[in-house]
Amino acid sequence: MSYSDKVLDHYSNPRNVGSMDKASSDVGTGLVGAPECGDVMKLQIKVNPQTNIIEDAKFKTFGCGSAIASSSLATEWVKGKTVDEALAIKNTEIVKELALPPVKIHCSVLAEDAIRAAIHDWKKKQEVAKPAAVAVQ
């Protein structure tokens, strides 16, 4: 199988590799996929609670080159976006950007799932955190 230059670039120089404190209230963590399927993605976002803007994003991925590239690209794209803007990212845009072949479309789906899972996790934390914040006021 031949890879597009963009996939190769993300594979060789993945952006935003790393981990953030998943216990932190402004960090949302998405863990999707399964080892036996050959793909697991962990995508984390750090959100400014005032602006709802994603200020930082990190990922780690177990998977093929296209899976690594899809998640690397996802972190680049969510950074600087609001949570709602990030939710609007579609896997088809990732497919297009990375020129993924049909057998690798599932990698882009997983990346979209990872974004959603991370945002979902962050939102859940905000709901829990809210009453406490009111109490402080």
Added chain:
Amino acid sequence: MSPDVRTIPQGQQELEQHREQHTNGKGIKLPVYMDNHATTPMDPRVLEEMLPYFMEKFGNAASRNHSFGWAGEEGVETARERIAKLVGATTKEIIFTSGATESDNLAIKGVAEMYKEKGNHIITAVTEHKAVLDTCKRLEKYGYRVTYMAVQKDGLVNVDELKRAMDDKTILVSIMAANNEIGVVQPIAEIGKFCHERGVIFHTDATQAVGKIPIDVNKMNIDLMSISAHKMYGPKGVGALYVRRKNPRVQISAIIDGGGHERGMRSGTLNVAGIVGLGKACAIASEELEQEARKLAGMRDRLRDKIMGRLDEAYINGSWEHRLPGNLNISFAYVEGESLLMGINDIAVSSGSACTSATLEPSYVLKALGTGDDLAHSSIRFGIGRFNTEAEVDYVADRVVETVTRLRELSPLYEMAKEGVDLKNVKWAGEAH
């Protein structure tokens, strides 16, 4: 025009020149080929022997009335002698085919048809090559009963289980000599002996074994054996089937009908040049097998030590003791095979990862060992061959260690494992995927 024999070596020179231009600091020509179970480069001595049979000695080996035919026939018969000598057979027991897939088909379908009055049961193993498995599956459609034996964790067939699987309708046992993925060498002598005691025909797909480890059809009680040229430094598109002629005499129905070549078992004009190449490859193996096996095993052990000495959680797939000298199959936990191949793209090896196959299923051979899909996805097969060097082994080891280390830094599974998370107890979101 006389054949310009320089044309082909010049092509090789071009490849060599290309590789010279892509050398690393240590003088290793890139890419390094270490996928010798897929195919082997041809030995120059084999090519040299074949060349006259394309243009000068082009005759049809079946032409009995002129010197062109005789020259072709002579080449074929010399090859037959050389193959027979390598495996302890007689020349009349060697049938030429287009390769091991055809030999497997001919052996299994040929026995099934010939002995259908006697029985309809065939025993094979789940780790066989698809040429055997898919042939058996087709026979099931025609009413044959097939037992696909499970293998043990080390990849070996349990001979006692095989004995129990046999019944009075069993006509054929087909167990490979050495596995193409994990290099595991089956106890074929033991299986052959038992089959002969029970009067059941024993076929072995010896594609990976012939020329690599000693094979003797009489000592091992083999009745039918598939042989391929291109796995032993010969040309592609040619192989042979050994068919026992006495003690007992084994008969098979043809699957290709026509001019009655090869004692009626395989019609079709013989691929003379290819057959000559197969013969030469066997002649070289007869001379050099023992020494070469020692050399390859030494390099293989070196590769293992250099990789496993520097990486934790790397697991060898299949028996270490019963293994082809040039085979190493390792699973690197927490790293996916295709991404590993991508990182070592100046090295030609194979992976059992789903992503490298058309089916998106990880290696059925590794699954059969109980390896687990996650580790099957993480496997790499190294096939060391005649033309590999120790410097290449060292280079490959360094590149693998460096790439696995990099990818583990990128792997959430490695991170979780280091944090003490038991990955088996994690509820994975994508399990339905």
